[in-house]
Amino acid sequence: MENxxxxxxxxxxxxxxxxxxxxxxxxKWGKLEISSEETINIHIAATCLHYGQQSFEGLKAxxxxxxxxxxxxxxxxxxxxxDSARGILMPDVPDELFxxxxxxxxxxxxxxxxPQESGASLYFRPLLIGTGAQxxxxxxxxxxxxxxxxxxxxxxxxxxxxxKMLITREYDRAAPLGTGRYKVGGxxxxxxxxxxxxxxxxxxxxxxxxxxxKQYIDECGPANxxxxxxxxYITPKSESILPSITxxxxxxxxxxMGMKTERRPVHIDELPSFEEVGACGTAAVISPIGMIxxxxxxxxxxxxxxxxxxxxxxxxxxxxxxxxxxxxxxxNWVTVI
Ligand SMILES: Cc1ncc(COP(=O)(O)O)c(C=O)c1O
Numbered sequence: 220m221e222n223x224x225x226x227x228x229x230x231x232x233x234x235x236x237x238x239x240x241x242x243x244x245x246x247k248w249g250k251l252e253i254s255s256e257e258t259i260n261i262h263i264a265a266t267c268l269h270y271g272q273q274s275f276e277g278l279k280a281x282x283x284x285x286x287x288x289x290x291x292x293x294x295x296x297x298x299x300x301x302d303s304a305r306g307i308l309m310p311d312v313p314d315e316l317f318x319x320x321x322x323x324x325x326x327x328x329x330x331x332x333x334p335q336e337s338g339a340s341l342y343f344r345p346l347l348i349g350t351g352a353q354x355x356x357x358x359x360x361x362x363x364x365x366x367x368x369x370x371x372x373x374x375x376x377x378x379x380x381x382x383k384m385l386i387t388r389e390y391d392r393a394a395p396l397g398t399g400r401y402k403v404g405g406x407x408x409x410x411x412x413x414x415x416x417x418x419x420x421x422x423x424x425x426x427x428x429x430x431x432x433k434q435y436i437d438e439c440g441p442a443n444x445x446x447x448x449x450x451x452y453i454t455p456k457s458e459s460i461l462p463s464i465t466x467x468x469x470x471x472x473x474x475x476m477g478m479k480t481e482r483r484p485v486h487i488d489e490l491p492s493f494e495e496v497g498a499c500g501t502a503a504v505i506s507p508i509g510m511i512x513x514x515x516x517x518x519x520x521x522x523x524x525x526x527x528x529x530x531x532x533x534x535x536x537x538x539x540x541x542x543x544x545x546x547x548x549x550x551n552w553v554t555v556i
Contacts (some may be wrong), residue, residue, distance in 0.1 A: 225337035228372035230502055237327040238367035239320045242350075243310050248364070251319055253327065259363070266349030266359040271405040274303035276345040277501050278464075279371075280325055280556075282335045283544030289553040290343075291501075291542050293321055295464045300345060303401035308358035309347055317345065320366040322556060331370045335543065342371040342501075371502075379535060381509025381524050382423035384439060384498070386487070387413060388515050391430040392437065392459075399437075399459030406461075407441075414440055424498065426511065428487065429457060436485045439508075442500035444485070445469065446493040447530045451479040453493075465499045465538070471550060472537050478530075487513070490520050495528030505535040 223233075234257060242249045266272035276296045281289050297317040304311055321343060325332070333339035345366045351359030390413035393399025393406055410425075417425045417440075424440030436444050436455050443463035445454040452473035454466055470480045490496070496508040507527035511520045522528065527535070540546035541553065 223331075223333075223370065225333045225339050225370070226372070228333065228337075228339045228370055230342075230371045231369070233331070233369045235328040235331045235368055235370075237324065238365055239324045239327075240363060240365040241316060241320065243362035243364070248310075248313070248316055251316070251323060253323070259365070261348075261350050261363070262352045264352035264354055266351060266353050266357075267404075270349075270353070270356055271403065271408070272307055272309060272349030272359060273404045274300055274307065274309065274347045274402055275404065276300050276343070276402060278343050278345075279340040279501060279542070280332060280343065280368075281340050281542045281544075282332050284335050285544055287544055288325065288332060288556045289542060289544055290321065290325075290556065292464050292468065292552045293318065293554060295467070296345070299402060299462065299464070300347060303403055304347060306398060306401040307403055309349060310362055312345075312347060312364050316364065320345065320364070324366050324368050325556065328368050331368060333370050337372075339370055339372045340542075341368050343368050379505070379507070379527060379532075381507045381522065381527060382498075383421065383510045383512065383524075384424055384426050384508050385417045385420060385422040386426045386428065386511060386513040386515070387416065388428065388433050389413070389416070390425070390427075392427045393430065395429070395431045395459055397459060399457075400461060402461055410440065422512070423506065429484075430459065434486055436487060436490075439498035439506075442498035442503065442506065445497055445499055446485065446489075447495040447528060448493050450477075451481055452530075452534075453481045453483070453485060455485045456482045457484070463500055465501055465504060468538060468550075468552065469499055469505070469534050472534055473530075475549075476533065476537075493522070495531050496522055497527075497531050504538050505531050507531045 349359030351361035427437040443466040509524035
């Protein structure tokens with residue numbers, strides 16, 4: 220693939236050779252199929268189109284200096300997809316099917332794995348959709364599971380540099396007893412207008428507050444929030460945020476580094492007291508936050524726009540080193556293929 224500019228890749232879609240698909244009919248999954256089509260043909264009354272009965276995942280494979288390909292914690296993505304499926308009445312995708320699809324799609328698109336030195340990676344997008352026709356609001360009886368890959372660069376365009384975040388009370392992403400903890404499309408539709416507002420005003424993303432009281436931090440656009448204070452890694456506990464696999468991993472790494480960790484409600488009044496704050500997720504690993512503007516209260520909190528804080532940088536380097544096979548994988552997070 221000599222004409223791909225690997226080190227300049229956006230976080231976007233690029234056509235690859237193949238994707239894989241599997242159909243759920245009569246209460247069971249069929250055989251995994253290979254397709255070179257970028258389109259799908261579905262019923263006009265499919266539940267995914269009308270009632271948002273769909274779930275997706277996002278995970279990455281990395282080329283190491285040793286020439287090995289590593290996939291990071293796919294079992295957690297498979298588990299989260301199961302949780303999402305149960306949350307909106309879709310059938311489970313078994314681990315074996317998830318793994319088979321993942322290994323097949325990476326094998327079929329090997330030349331799209333970015334070289335190690337580019338810092339880019341291969342992003343997997345598993346998707347589970349209701350394809351059966353319904354007009355009343357109820358779950359479909361047929362489903363499709365598909366997985367495609369696309370090579371991606373860093374999600375946040377500024378790379379590992381601090382970004383500005385906006386707190387807004389104008390929008391909620393998810394309701395307290397809603398679907399915020401599942402990775403389902405409706406949550407992302409609900410976030411589009413607020414993310415656009417943030418982008419239009421020069422911010423990297425939005426910090427959502429809890430919808431009930433607007434007093435506590437939920438998450439940062441498509442990433443979880445964390446803060447560092449007094450050698451402690453602090454991250455919000457909330458029913459309406461997506462359980463981030465990156466966040467879960469950073470908690471473990473922080474403990475390995477001898478830090479304390481706390482998953483608890485994080486009040487907005489605590490923000491000025493934090494030494495470092497950041498957003499974390501598969502796309503960026505960590506996006507350090509240099510400034511938070513609470514537009515309604517006309518308050519600006521500064522953490523330094525010049526460079527990331529030392530703890531964030533250490534955590535970022537440690538996680539990346541595990542993903543690229545440069546540090547021992549003591550927690551068995553990577554699957555080498
Ligand atoms: C809403 C939301 N929060 C958090 C995350 C981060 O999760 P993970 O670390 O598993 O990518 C994502 C991305 O998947 C997301 O979409």
